[in-house]
Amino acid sequence: MxxxxxxxxxxxxxxxxxxxxxxxxxxxxxxxxxxxxxxxxxxxxxxxxxxxxxxxxxxxxxxxxxxxxxxxxxxxxxxxxxxxxxxxxxxxxxxxxxxxxxxxxxxxxxxxxxxxxxxxxxxxxxxxxxxxxxxxxxxxxxxxxxxxxxxxxxxxxxxxxxxxxxxxxxxxxxxxxxxxxxxxxxxxxxxxxxxxxxxxxxxxxxxxxxxxxxxxxxxxxxxxxxxxxxxxxxxxxxxxxxxxxxxxxxxxxxxxxAGASVDADGVRINGLRERLEDALRCEFPELVLLVGDVDRLPNTSCFALPGVPAETTVIALDLAGLAVSAGAACSSGKVAASHVLGAMGVPERIARSAFRLSFGWSSGEEDVDRALGVLRRVLPGLLRRRAAA
Structure with missing residues (x-):
């Protein structure tokens, strides 16, 4: 496994x-x-x-x-x-x-x-x-x-x-x-x-x-x-x-x-995030990076794959071995668009497709390598299903 x-x-x-x-x-x-x-x-x-x-x-x-x-x-x-x-x-x-x-x-x-x-x-x-x-x-x-x-x-x-x-x-x-x-x-x-x-x-x-x-x-x-x-x-x-x-x-x-390593960890983790984001933006132009041009935590990326429900993406990635979160809250079997993205004026079609990747103190280059490997395997299939829908 x-x-x-x-x-x-x-x-x-x-x-x-x-x-x-x-x-x-x-x-x-x-x-x-x-x-x-x-x-x-x-x-x-x-x-x-x-x-x-x-x-x-x-x-x-x-x-x-x-x-x-x-x-x-x-x-x-x-x-x-x-x-x-x-x-x-x-x-x-x-x-x-x-x-x-x-x-x-x-x-x-x-x-x-x-x-x-x-x-x-x-x-x-x-x-x-x-x-x-x-x-x-x-x-x-x-x-x-x-x-x-x-x-x-x-x-x-x-x-x-x-x-x-x-x-x-x-x-x-x-x-x-x-x-x-x-x-x-x-x-x-x-x-x-x-x-x-x-x-x-x-x-x-x-x-x-x-x-x-x-x-x-x-x-x-x-x-x-x-x-x-x-x-x-x-x-x-x-x-x-x-x-x-x-x-x-x-x-x-x-x-x-955490306090002793916050500066060094911030620089290191920001590098991991930037490497992941740069690769995904280059290889999957369909992906939307939300708020990539504003000051944010060094560890957090929020993407959307318009037309693909967030829960579909999260489940597919989970089955392939990558744990991420949806930018939506599940309730009674229904998925509501994120109130955060809604307040920002993000169109509902994009907001319902948002998913979050977040690094932590234990993350390393191997996590980026494995995550990119999973995303390269999973995202093309999701895009094909979207096109056929």
Missing amino acids: NARTYLDHNATSQVRPEAREALLAALDATGNCSSVHAEGRAARGTMDAARARVAALVGASPAGVVFTSSGTEADVLALTPDYRRGETPLVFDALLVSAVEHAAVLRGHRFAPEQVEVLPVDARGRLRLDGLDAALARHAAAGRRVLLSLMVANNETGVLQPVAEAARRAHEQGALVHTDAVQAAGRIPLSMSALGVDLMSVSAHKLGGSPGAGALILAEPDLRPAPLIGGGAQERGRRAGSENVPAIAAFGAAAER
Whole structure:
């Protein structure tokens, strides 16, 4: 059987050796980090070390790291109208989100539907800053306090958003700013202070950690969103429930390794992506490379084969040994065109044909070789079927 090639790191990346080692060591230990005995203190030490490593990845204070079960939970924790700054209540009247946000932001917030405003993007999938300015001015004139959520990088296209400029404009109008950095953390250098954001969501399994851990990171530790999960005093009362110490330990190890190699890995992976894209564009002119001319993550390519449904392409490639993702969401046996591509104004015929290839920390030249081999075998057959349809 031929070796499989995995190019779906934006969904989940392979666990790094350092993360696996940390995970197993924590599993072998016993102790609840809320307990005061030696075993409990050891578990607390493991978690505190991981907290510092995750904070360092984005230039934050460890005191601002709130561990969650996932990036989705971190988003939902952040996107609430009810906050406190110290002991002072801070209530938000409106949530602004870009039209290309992940479903965890678009549907995972705790605002009433009438409080949410979806902001337009341009043809490259970047937030239209004029639309942001108009929305901020309108809400400010009405005396409404605003929370803005804008992702760092899109999960389908890899496009980078103008987060720093959006945050600057939002802060001028008294808004609070959250960013979903789930796809960006560990893949490009990140600094909360450079971005100027107040809250950031990250996830372990995207950067080589274990599934089951994420974090909401607060620029001001005294800024507290209303808890999503109430109960005990874990995470300084910000997220109840016994912490998943093994997954958190792996998260810390993966974050440390990713941070140490982010620049070198970015250059290397960008080279892999460019080699793949150049070959495909040369050999298959029918392929459409979406948003190839805009700043994006070094690892992400989004292609479309117009007239061939995305699920057909993904299944055919999977059967041939190549794992990729569709730029569409499956529900009840039906495939809907990507809301991201729709917001960009991509014609539906192309949007329904979009598929994503994403490299990761473990990817190498051999992955490009094998992927090109599979694509050269599979795509001509799909094109012939399209022509005969």
